[in-house]
Amino acid sequence: MEYIEDYMTQIPLSHPLNFKMEGPLLMLGSCFADNIYNYLKDRLLPVVSNPLGPAYNPLSIAQLIDKHYLEQSIKEPLIVQTGGLFGSYECHTKLNQESSQQLVQTLDSRKKQLLQALTSSRILTLSLGSSYYYSYEGFTVLNCQKQKNSLFDHRMASVDLMYDKLSQSLDLLDRINDHYELILTISPVRYMTDNPIDNSLNKGRLHELVNRIIHSRSRTHYFPSYEIVMDELRDYRWYEQDLRHINKQAQQIIGRKFLQYIGSPELQQYEKEALKISKLHNHILLNPHSEESRQFVESRKAKTEQFLKKYPFVKFGE
Numbered sequence: 001m002e003y004i005e006d007y008m009t010q011i012p013l014s015h016p017l018n019f020k021m022e023g024p025l026l027m028l029g030s031c032f033a034d035n036i037y038n039y040l041k042d043r044l045l046p047v048v049s050n051p052l053g054p055a056y057n058p059l060s061i062a063q064l065i066d067k068h069y070l071e072q073s074i075k076e077p078l079i080v081q082t083g084g085l086f087g088s089y090e091c092h093t094k095l096n097q098e099s100s101q102q103l104v105q106t107l108d109s110r111k112k113q114l115l116q117a118l119t120s121s122r123i124l125t126l127s128l129g130s131s132y133y134y135s136y137e138g139f140t141v142l143n144c145q146k147q148k149n150s151l152f153d154h155r156m157a158s159v160d161l162m163y164d165k166l167s168q169s170l171d172l173l174d175r176i177n178d179h180y181e182l183i184l185t186i187s188p189v190r191y192m193t194d195n196p197i198d199n200s201l202n203k204g205r206l207h208e209l210v211n212r213i214i215h216s217r218s219r220t221h222y223f224p225s226y227e228i229v230m231d232e233l234r235d236y237r238w239y240e241q242d243l244r245h246i247n248k249q250a251q252q253i254i255g256r257k258f259l260q261y262i263g264s265p266e267l268q269q270y271e272k273e274a275l276k277i278s279k280l281h282n283h284i285l286l287n288p289h290s291e292e293s294r295q296f297v298e299s300r301k302a303k304t305e306q307f308l309k310k311y312p313f314v315k316f317g318e
Helices: 031-042 058-064 100-120 159-176 196-214 225-232 248-262 265-282 291-310
Strands: 025-029 047-049 079-082 085-088 123-128 132-136 153-156 181-186 220-222
Touching: 025 031, 025 058, 031 047, 031 123, 031 248, 047 100, 058 123, 058 159, 085 100, 100 159, 123 196, 153 196, 159 196, 181 196, 181 225, 196 220, 225 248, 248 265, 265 291
Parallel strands: 025 047, 025 123, 123 181, 181 220
Antiparallel strands: 079 085, 132 153
Protein backbone atom coordinates (compact mmCIF):
# COMPACT_ATOMS: atom_id res chain seq x y z
CA MET A 1 0.00 0.00 0.00
CA GLU A 2 1.28 3.46 -0.88
CA TYR A 3 1.17 6.39 1.54
CA ILE A 4 1.60 10.12 1.00
CA GLU A 5 4.99 9.85 2.71
CA ASP A 6 6.15 7.71 -0.21
CA TYR A 7 5.94 10.81 -2.42
CA MET A 8 7.80 13.16 -0.05
CA THR A 9 11.37 13.56 1.10
CA GLN A 10 11.33 12.71 4.79
CA ILE A 11 13.99 14.30 7.00
CA PRO A 12 14.87 11.76 9.72
CA LEU A 13 14.89 13.07 13.27
CA SER A 14 16.82 11.52 16.12
CA HIS A 15 15.76 12.07 19.73
CA PRO A 16 19.03 12.86 21.50
CA LEU A 17 17.91 14.90 24.48
CA ASN A 18 14.89 13.33 26.22
CA PHE A 19 14.05 16.70 27.80
CA LYS A 20 11.88 16.32 30.89
CA MET A 21 10.89 19.94 31.49
CA GLU A 22 12.85 20.46 34.72
CA GLY A 23 14.97 23.32 33.44
CA PRO A 24 14.46 26.32 31.17
CA LEU A 25 15.11 26.49 27.45
CA LEU A 26 16.89 29.46 25.90
CA MET A 27 16.40 30.42 22.25
CA LEU A 28 18.86 32.85 20.68
CA GLY A 29 19.49 34.00 17.13
CA SER A 30 17.35 34.93 14.16
CA CYS A 31 13.62 35.67 14.19
CA PHE A 32 13.18 31.96 13.46
CA ALA A 33 14.19 31.35 17.09
CA ASP A 34 11.22 33.49 18.10
CA ASN A 35 8.95 31.33 15.90
CA ILE A 36 9.94 28.21 17.85
CA TYR A 37 9.71 30.17 21.11
CA ASN A 38 6.08 31.10 20.38
CA TYR A 39 5.22 27.46 19.75
CA LEU A 40 6.80 26.37 23.04
CA LYS A 41 5.30 29.29 24.97
CA ASP A 42 1.81 28.36 23.78
CA ARG A 43 2.48 25.03 25.50
CA LEU A 44 3.43 26.83 28.72
CA LEU A 45 7.01 25.55 28.69
CA PRO A 46 9.73 27.50 30.56
CA VAL A 47 11.43 29.23 27.64
CA VAL A 48 13.27 32.52 27.09
CA SER A 49 13.95 34.02 23.66
CA ASN A 50 16.24 36.85 22.51
CA PRO A 51 16.13 39.28 25.47
CA LEU A 52 18.04 41.86 23.39
CA GLY A 53 16.20 41.09 20.17
CA PRO A 54 16.97 38.84 17.20
CA ALA A 55 20.61 38.31 16.19
CA TYR A 56 21.04 36.96 12.70
CA ASN A 57 24.73 36.24 12.25
CA PRO A 58 27.02 33.97 14.32
CA LEU A 59 29.29 36.88 15.31
CA SER A 60 26.42 38.73 16.99
CA ILE A 61 25.17 35.50 18.55
CA ALA A 62 28.66 34.77 19.89
CA GLN A 63 28.61 38.19 21.54
CA LEU A 64 25.28 37.43 23.22
CA ILE A 65 26.63 34.32 24.94
CA ASP A 66 29.91 35.98 25.96
CA LYS A 67 29.87 36.27 29.75
CA HIS A 68 32.35 39.18 29.73
CA TYR A 69 30.24 41.18 27.28
CA LEU A 70 27.04 40.64 29.24
CA GLU A 71 28.67 41.86 32.46
CA GLN A 72 29.53 45.19 30.83
CA SER A 73 27.15 48.15 30.69
CA ILE A 74 25.95 49.50 27.37
CA LYS A 75 28.59 51.36 25.35
CA GLU A 76 27.73 55.08 25.05
CA PRO A 77 29.19 55.53 21.52
CA LEU A 78 26.73 52.89 20.26
CA ILE A 79 23.67 54.89 21.36
CA VAL A 80 21.83 56.67 18.55
CA GLN A 81 18.58 58.56 18.11
CA THR A 82 16.00 57.19 15.73
CA GLY A 83 12.35 58.07 15.33
CA GLY A 84 12.42 60.37 18.35
CA LEU A 85 13.71 57.56 20.60
CA PHE A 86 17.11 56.44 21.86
CA GLY A 87 18.39 53.13 20.58
CA SER A 88 21.63 51.20 20.48
CA TYR A 89 23.49 49.06 18.00
CA GLU A 90 23.47 46.46 20.80
CA CYS A 91 19.71 45.82 20.70
CA HIS A 92 16.57 45.64 18.60
CA THR A 93 14.46 48.74 17.97
CA LYS A 94 11.64 47.32 20.11
CA LEU A 95 13.76 48.14 23.18
CA ASN A 96 14.29 51.81 22.26
CA GLN A 97 13.45 54.31 24.98
CA GLU A 98 12.57 57.99 25.41
CA SER A 99 15.89 58.81 27.10
CA SER A 100 19.43 57.43 27.02
CA GLN A 101 19.24 56.79 30.77
CA GLN A 102 16.14 54.63 30.33
CA LEU A 103 17.84 52.78 27.48
CA VAL A 104 20.91 52.02 29.60
CA GLN A 105 18.73 50.73 32.44
CA THR A 106 16.66 48.59 30.07
CA LEU A 107 19.64 47.02 28.33
CA ASP A 108 21.55 46.40 31.56
CA SER A 109 18.46 44.63 32.91
CA ARG A 110 18.08 42.57 29.73
CA LYS A 111 21.77 41.59 29.82
CA LYS A 112 21.38 40.37 33.40
CA GLN A 113 18.29 38.39 32.36
CA LEU A 114 20.20 36.81 29.49
CA LEU A 115 23.20 35.94 31.66
CA GLN A 116 20.90 34.32 34.22
CA ALA A 117 19.18 32.32 31.47
CA LEU A 118 22.54 31.20 30.07
CA THR A 119 23.63 30.07 33.52
CA SER A 120 20.53 28.00 34.25
CA SER A 121 19.36 26.72 30.85
CA ARG A 122 19.21 23.00 30.17
CA ILE A 123 18.89 23.50 26.43
CA LEU A 124 20.43 26.36 24.45
CA THR A 125 19.22 26.68 20.86
CA LEU A 126 21.07 28.93 18.43
CA SER A 127 19.28 29.81 15.19
CA LEU A 128 21.80 30.94 12.59
CA GLY A 129 20.28 33.19 9.96
CA SER A 130 23.08 34.69 7.90
CA SER A 131 26.85 34.81 7.63
CA TYR A 132 26.55 38.46 6.58
CA TYR A 133 27.20 40.98 9.33
CA TYR A 134 27.35 44.75 9.85
CA SER A 135 30.05 46.42 11.91
CA TYR A 136 30.35 49.96 13.23
CA GLU A 137 33.83 51.16 14.25
CA GLY A 138 34.87 47.55 14.84
CA PHE A 139 31.72 46.56 16.79
CA THR A 140 29.48 43.87 15.30
CA VAL A 141 26.04 45.46 15.50
CA LEU A 142 22.95 43.53 16.47
CA ASN A 143 20.65 46.05 14.80
CA CYS A 144 21.43 49.01 12.53
CA GLN A 145 18.68 51.12 14.14
CA LYS A 146 17.54 52.38 10.70
CA GLN A 147 20.74 54.37 10.22
CA LYS A 148 22.39 54.98 6.84
CA ASN A 149 24.08 51.95 5.31
CA SER A 150 27.15 54.08 4.61
CA LEU A 151 27.90 54.13 8.35
CA PHE A 152 28.53 50.39 8.44
CA ASP A 153 30.95 47.88 7.05
CA HIS A 154 28.89 45.05 5.49
CA ARG A 155 30.65 41.73 4.89
CA MET A 156 30.16 38.00 4.67
CA ALA A 157 32.10 36.39 7.51
CA SER A 158 34.50 33.55 6.77
CA VAL A 159 33.83 30.15 8.30
CA ASP A 160 37.08 30.42 10.26
CA LEU A 161 36.09 33.75 11.79
CA MET A 162 32.60 32.55 12.76
CA TYR A 163 33.98 29.32 14.18
CA ASP A 164 36.65 31.05 16.26
CA LYS A 165 34.27 33.64 17.73
CA LEU A 166 31.47 31.18 18.50
CA SER A 167 33.84 28.59 19.96
CA GLN A 168 35.44 31.16 22.26
CA SER A 169 32.08 32.25 23.61
CA LEU A 170 30.87 28.67 24.06
CA ASP A 171 34.06 27.83 25.97
CA LEU A 172 33.33 30.73 28.32
CA LEU A 173 29.75 29.53 28.71
CA ASP A 174 30.98 26.06 29.67
CA ARG A 175 32.60 27.60 32.76
CA ILE A 176 29.31 28.93 34.15
CA ASN A 177 26.99 26.17 32.90
CA ASP A 178 28.30 22.63 32.66
CA HIS A 179 24.96 20.90 32.12
CA TYR A 180 23.43 22.51 29.02
CA GLU A 181 22.82 20.80 25.69
CA LEU A 182 23.49 22.90 22.60
CA ILE A 183 21.18 22.73 19.58
CA LEU A 184 22.23 24.47 16.38
CA THR A 185 19.79 25.12 13.59
CA ILE A 186 19.88 27.12 10.36
CA SER A 187 16.99 29.44 9.61
CA PRO A 188 15.12 28.55 6.39
CA VAL A 189 14.37 32.24 5.81
CA ARG A 190 15.85 33.38 2.52
CA TYR A 191 18.14 36.41 2.72
CA MET A 192 17.72 38.00 -0.71
CA THR A 193 19.16 41.46 0.00
CA ASP A 194 21.81 40.93 -2.63
CA ASN A 195 20.84 38.01 -4.88
CA PRO A 196 19.83 34.32 -4.75
CA ILE A 197 23.38 33.13 -5.42
CA ASP A 198 24.73 35.00 -2.39
CA ASN A 199 21.92 33.48 -0.32
CA SER A 200 23.12 30.00 -1.29
CA LEU A 201 26.74 30.87 -0.48
CA ASN A 202 25.58 32.42 2.77
CA LYS A 203 23.65 29.31 3.90
CA GLY A 204 26.49 27.07 2.71
CA ARG A 205 28.93 28.78 5.05
CA LEU A 206 26.52 28.33 7.94
CA HIS A 207 26.24 24.61 7.19
CA GLU A 208 30.02 24.28 7.18
CA LEU A 209 30.21 26.20 10.46
CA VAL A 210 27.63 23.96 12.12
CA ASN A 211 29.42 20.84 10.93
CA ARG A 212 32.72 22.04 12.41
CA ILE A 213 31.19 22.94 15.77
CA ILE A 214 29.29 19.66 16.10
CA HIS A 215 32.45 17.66 15.45
CA SER A 216 34.51 19.68 17.92
CA ARG A 217 32.18 19.78 20.93
CA SER A 218 30.29 17.33 23.09
CA ARG A 219 26.58 17.70 23.91
CA THR A 220 26.05 19.52 20.60
CA HIS A 221 23.27 18.66 18.14
CA TYR A 222 21.77 19.81 14.86
CA PHE A 223 18.05 20.30 14.33
CA PRO A 224 17.39 20.30 10.56
CA SER A 225 14.82 23.09 10.25
CA TYR A 226 16.43 24.30 7.02
CA GLU A 227 16.21 20.84 5.45
CA ILE A 228 12.64 20.29 6.63
CA VAL A 229 11.48 23.47 4.87
CA MET A 230 13.62 23.01 1.75
CA ASP A 231 12.71 19.35 1.25
CA GLU A 232 9.54 18.35 3.13
CA LEU A 233 7.83 21.73 2.63
CA ARG A 234 9.18 22.57 -0.81
CA ASP A 235 6.22 24.66 -1.92
CA TYR A 236 5.41 28.37 -1.79
CA ARG A 237 2.14 27.69 0.00
CA TRP A 238 4.24 27.39 3.16
CA TYR A 239 5.56 30.94 2.77
CA GLU A 240 4.33 34.42 3.54
CA GLN A 241 3.57 36.83 0.70
CA ASP A 242 7.17 38.05 0.68
CA LEU A 243 8.17 34.50 -0.41
CA ARG A 244 11.04 34.55 2.09
CA HIS A 245 9.54 33.94 5.52
CA ILE A 246 7.63 30.75 6.32
CA ASN A 247 4.00 31.19 7.33
CA LYS A 248 2.18 30.27 10.52
CA GLN A 249 1.33 26.75 9.33
CA ALA A 250 4.94 25.97 8.51
CA GLN A 251 6.02 27.43 11.87
CA GLN A 252 3.60 25.06 13.60
CA ILE A 253 5.05 22.09 11.73
CA ILE A 254 8.61 23.07 12.65
CA GLY A 255 7.60 23.70 16.25
CA ARG A 256 5.96 20.29 16.53
CA LYS A 257 8.99 18.56 15.05
CA PHE A 258 11.31 20.49 17.39
CA LEU A 259 9.29 19.40 20.41
CA GLN A 260 9.44 15.81 19.20
CA TYR A 261 13.18 16.20 18.67
CA ILE A 262 13.93 17.31 22.23
CA GLY A 263 11.10 15.52 23.97
CA SER A 264 10.35 12.47 26.01
CA PRO A 265 7.05 10.52 26.26
CA GLU A 266 6.32 12.56 29.38
CA LEU A 267 6.70 15.76 27.40
CA GLN A 268 4.26 14.55 24.77
CA GLN A 269 1.66 13.86 27.44
CA TYR A 270 2.37 17.23 29.05
CA GLU A 271 1.83 19.00 25.71
CA LYS A 272 -1.70 17.61 25.40
CA GLU A 273 -2.63 18.79 28.88
CA ALA A 274 -0.92 22.18 28.49
CA LEU A 275 -2.78 22.95 25.27
CA LYS A 276 -6.10 22.30 26.99
CA ILE A 277 -5.21 24.68 29.83
CA SER A 278 -3.85 27.28 27.43
CA LYS A 279 -7.07 27.11 25.41
CA LEU A 280 -9.13 27.65 28.56
CA HIS A 281 -7.14 30.79 29.42
CA ASN A 282 -7.40 32.15 25.90
CA HIS A 283 -11.17 31.80 25.89
CA ILE A 284 -12.96 35.16 25.68
CA LEU A 285 -16.02 35.60 27.90
CA LEU A 286 -18.77 37.37 25.97
CA ASN A 287 -20.70 38.14 29.14
CA PRO A 288 -18.37 37.95 32.17
CA HIS A 289 -21.23 38.59 34.61
CA SER A 290 -23.44 35.70 33.50
CA GLU A 291 -23.92 32.53 35.53
CA GLU A 292 -22.50 30.49 32.67
CA SER A 293 -19.31 32.58 32.71
CA ARG A 294 -19.03 32.26 36.48
CA GLN A 295 -19.21 28.47 36.24
CA PHE A 296 -16.65 28.47 33.44
CA VAL A 297 -14.22 30.55 35.50
CA GLU A 298 -14.60 28.27 38.52
CA SER A 299 -14.07 25.18 36.39
CA ARG A 300 -11.02 26.76 34.73
CA LYS A 301 -9.55 27.68 38.10
CA ALA A 302 -9.96 24.13 39.42
CA LYS A 303 -8.41 22.58 36.30
CA THR A 304 -5.56 25.09 36.38
CA GLU A 305 -4.77 24.38 40.04
CA GLN A 306 -4.73 20.66 39.32
CA PHE A 307 -2.45 21.23 36.32
CA LEU A 308 -0.03 23.45 38.31
CA LYS A 309 0.13 20.91 41.09
CA LYS A 310 1.22 18.29 38.57
CA TYR A 311 3.56 20.68 36.70
CA PRO A 312 4.80 23.27 39.25
CA PHE A 313 7.36 24.78 36.85
CA VAL A 314 4.60 26.43 34.78
CA LYS A 315 4.33 30.20 35.33
CA PHE A 316 1.23 31.91 33.95
CA GLY A 317 1.53 35.44 32.68
CA GLU A 318 5.33 35.37 32.20
